[in-house]
Amino acid sequence: MLRTVSLFRLVRENGGKACLSGLLLLGLLGVLPGCGERKAVLTSEIQHRGKLVAGVKFDSKPFGFLDSEDGQLKGYDIDLMREISRRLLNKENAVEFQQVFSSTRVIAIDSGSVDVVAATMTITPKRAKVVAFSDPYLIAHQAVVVPTKSSVKSLSDLNGKTILFVLGTTSEATIKKRLPQAKYTGFKSSTDAFSALKSGRGDAMTTDDTIISGFLTDNCGFRVLNEKLSDEPYGLAFRKGSAQAPDELRLQVNKYLAEMKQDGTLERLKAKWVDTALNAKPCKP
Numbered sequence: 001m002l003r004t005v006s007l008f009r010l011v012r013e014n015g016g017k018a019c020l021s022g023l024l025l026l027g028l029l030g031v032l033p034g035c036g037e038r039k040a041v042l043t044s045e046i047q048h049r050g051k052l053v054a055g056v057k058f059d060s061k062p063f064g065f066l067d068s069e070d071g072q073l074k075g076y077d078i079d080l081m082r083e084i085s086r087r088l089l090n091k092e093n094a095v096e097f098q099q100v101f102s103s104t105r106v107i108a109i110d111s112g113s114v115d116v117v118a119a120t121m122t123i124t125p126k127r128a129k130v131v132a133f134s135d136p137y138l139i140a141h142q143a144v145v146v147p148t149k150s151s152v153k154s155l156s157d158l159n160g161k162t163i164l165f166v167l168g169t170t171s172e173a174t175i176k177k178r179l180p181q182a183k184y185t186g187f188k189s190s191t192d193a194f195s196a197l198k199s200g201r202g203d204a205m206t207t208d209d210t211i212i213s214g215f216l217t218d219n220c221g222f223r224v225l226n227e228k229l230s231d232e233p234y235g236l237a238f239r240k241g242s243a244q245a246p247d248e249l250r251l252q253v254n255k256y257l258a259e260m261k262q263d264g265t266l267e268r269l270k271a272k273w274v275d276t277a278l279n280a281k282p283c284k285p
């Protein structure tokens with residue numbers, strides 16, 4: 001069950017034109033204030049509906065990606081959603097997956113298109129003003145990748161050079177603060193940014209080390225700089241609760257995450273997807 005969230009559908013569902021400019025602008029920043037009051041989803045609503053609707057990436061190996069061999073959606077965030085579906089609905093495939101990008105994650109939650117976003121989303125105080133986060137389920141780190149042949153050895157060598165990033169990400173904000181003298185080009189997705197690096201349209205690309213590791217398992221001729229710019233605690237995102245509609249889905253999911261930590265499920269998923277990618281030997285061109 002795969003669907004792509006159309007921005008125009010999201011705008012329509014958010015109350016039309018009045019929201020359009022704000023949605024486009026703030027969506028690109030990765031943060032969006034509510035355009036109309038949306039209620040938090042109740043666990044009972046999902047149980048009655050019989051499925052969970054999850055916003056995930058379709059192009060971010062090893063978290064959410066379409067496997068080129070069999071066309072199936074796979075990855076850490078996909079397995080995590082199936083685990084939550086199993087615990088909430090007694091069936092691991094009672095999940096409808098919708099594609100989100102870093103810049104549309106908040107829109108997808110705020111518009112009510114999805115119940116939960118599981119998409120390499122770092123918990124930040126700014127985002128937490130707009131969406132409600134689960135407890136962290138994985139810690140990534142911001143890193144920088146360059147072509148193996150590049151003369152760049154450390155971050156400071158990138159001043160004056162062109163750095164590629166994904167719009168609306170924490171990576172964008174952090175790198176711009178750290179290297180104000182660099183030149184920047186932003187992309188909708190990490191796949192687009194990495195393709196631009198491959199075709200020589202920039203000197204380096206920055207995103208989380210976990211996401212970079214997914215590219216390096218499939219592409220030769222790149223290396224990651226030793227310096228890490230930040231810790232990136234990933235959280236699942238939900239609509240915020242209110243007195244009328246408490247955010248019980250988020251609280252229930254936090255209980256499941258605690259169980260999964262206890263019973264080794266989170267460690268197993270990390271070993272299966274993330275550690276395998278991070279520890280993969282870089283291939284020789």
Ligand code: GLU
Nearest residue numbers: 102120121122169170171
């Ligand atoms: N995890 C970071 C963020 O949430 C950057 C990677 C991503 O696009 O998810 O902004």
